[in-house]
Amino acid sequence: MRHVIEPTDLTLEEQSELIAEASLIMRNPSRYAEVCRGKILASLFYEPSTRTRLSFESAMISLGGSVIGFASGDVSSAAKGESIADTIRVAGCYADICAIRHPKEGSALVASQFSTIPVINAGDGGHEHPTQTYTDILTINAVKGRLENMTVGLCGDLKFGRTVHSLIKTLSLHPGNKFLLASPEELAIPDYIKWILRDRGCEFEETRDLEGAIGKMDILYMTRVQKERFFNEEDYVRLKDSYILDMAKLEGAKPDLAILHPLPRVNEISVEVDKDPRAVYFYQAMCGKFVRMALIKKLLDL
Amino acid sequence: MLSIDSIEKGVVIDHIKAGKAMQIYSYLNLDVLDCSVAVIKNAKSAKLGKKDIIKIEDRIDVDLNILGYMDPNITVNVIEGGMITSKLKLTLPDRLVNVIKCKNPRCVTSIEQEIAHVFKLSDKQQKVYRCVYCEQEQK
Numbered sequence A: 001m002r003h004v005i006e007p008t009d010l011t012l013e014e015q016s017e018l019i020a021e022a023s024l025i026m027r028n029p030s031r032y033a034e035v036c037r038g039k040i041l042a043s044l045f046y047e048p049s050t051r052t053r054l055s056f057e058s059a060m061i062s063l064g065g066s067v068i069g070f071a072s073g074d075v076s077s078a079a080k081g082e083s084i085a086d087t088i089r090v091a092g093c094y095a096d097i098c099a100i101r102h103p104k105e106g107s108a109l110v111a112s113q114f115s116t117i118p119v120i121n122a123g124d125g126g127h128e129h130p131t132q133t134y135t136d137i138l139t140i141n142a143v144k145g146r147l148e149n150m151t152v153g154l155c156g157d158l159k160f161g162r163t164v165h166s167l168i169k170t171l172s173l174h175p176g177n178k179f180l181l182a183s184p185e186e187l188a189i190p191d192y193i194k195w196i197l198r199d200r201g202c203e204f205e206e207t208r209d210l211e212g213a214i215g216k217m218d219i220l221y222m223t224r225v226q227k228e229r230f231f232n233e234e235d236y237v238r239l240k241d242s243y244i245l246d247m248a249k250l251e252g253a254k255p256d257l258a259i260l261h262p263l264p265r266v267n268e269i270s271v272e273v274d275k276d277p278r279a280v281y282f283y284q285a286m287c288g289k290f291v292r293m294a295l296i297k298k299l300l301d302l
Numbered sequence B: 001m002l003s004i005d006s007i008e009k010g011v012v013i014d015h016i017k018a019g020k021a022m023q024i025y026s027y028l029n030l031d032v033l034d035c036s037v038a039v040i041k042n043a044k045s046a047k048l049g050k051k052d053i054i055k056i057e058d059r060i061d062v063d064l065n066i067l068g069y070m071d072p073n074i075t076v077n078v079i080e081g082g083m084i085t086s087k088l089k090l091t092l093p094d095r096l097v098n099v100i101k102c103k104n105p106r107c108v109t110s111i112e113q114e115i116a117h118v119f120k121l122s123d124k125q126q127k128v129y130r131c132v133y134c135e136q137e138q139k
Helices: A012-027 A051-062 A084-094 A107-114 A130-144 A162-171 A191-199 A210-216 A233-239 A271-275 A281-299 B021-027 B066-070
Strands: A040-045 A066-070 A097-102 A119-124 A151-155 A178-182 A204-207 A219-222 A258-260 B010-017 B037-045 B049-057 B075-080 B083-088 B095-097 B118-123 B128-131
Touching (some): A040 A051, A051 A066, A051 A097, A051 A119, A084 A107, A097 A107, A107 A119, A119 A281, A130 A258, A162 A219, A258 A281
Parallel strands (some): A040 A097, A151 A178
Antiparallel strands (some): B010 B049, B010 B075, B095 B118, B118 B128
């Protein structure tokens, strides 16, 4: 039995296979409509989510399976103080595979230690979000045709943005990728990620100036400054508008830049950018369903 | 002066910083052993002034890796046939289980009471350990 708690739980080769499979599903989804007939996904979401939860559930339904679960910790026994360990043991009695989102870092790892069914981490606080990473690399591969030798810009909340951490960890395993990290000082990338980049011999640069760095980027990965990651509202209000992408900032960008965003967007990408062909974030959201279909299929050995 | 018989076979943990012996006794789970264990506190030491010593009789298979994390100045002598047969070189253990606690308030260990606090060694030179759950650094 396999779990996916962090992106590297699949080897690079397995990730390539996953992307290839997701691309096949994307081209001909009806061929996979019965693959998970009779199988059940437990969708355990302790905190709000739109894309991740809906794409997991849509993925399982599109594979012919069914979904049980909850969309908030308030309506599960967690509200009565049930531990993650107990919840996952119970979920294993009713489902064949589980996707879990929980605000605490390491929660999915705990779940996997007690689970009798494969566990997929659908986001554990500010820590990891592997299926978003697989979505991101499927999108990048589809748009750029490669995953190596790129200058990858990441902008916004690099401190608490779990999608950013997971993507850096994965893309740093592909040769020749450089990273430009644009954030306010208060939301700079954590030391442990820099430690990983140094360890893997990756070039990276931290900057406070998105506009000055955008011209070098092949990929620009924008993130939201999330209110729920702050301990006090004053800090949030002061920083939330720090890095907004608009058409003026895009003037200096490469014509084949790909702009990604895990969504939801608040105002960090101006809506005028949506019409620019370099904006691929809604295509990216669509990729999320197909990569999750491929992952569910893989973990259930189907 | 207090006299503790020398041992024929076992382990002597020496040069423990005075006052730390009971902490080490606890981390090594020596309470579960059914052999003789002597804890000597505040023994005279030329090197340290005062030191603690732990003698474990009959057992040489105690997992002592934790000592490398707690105090690299501790010396460990293995005794067989009444003689010191080897001196163990202490190294930093790869994993620490329930030795230190994760201080990250966002870590799952802050709410999930039954799980062990596990850290893995991520940088030997800097003696950096990271929580296996949230990857928070603990020096």
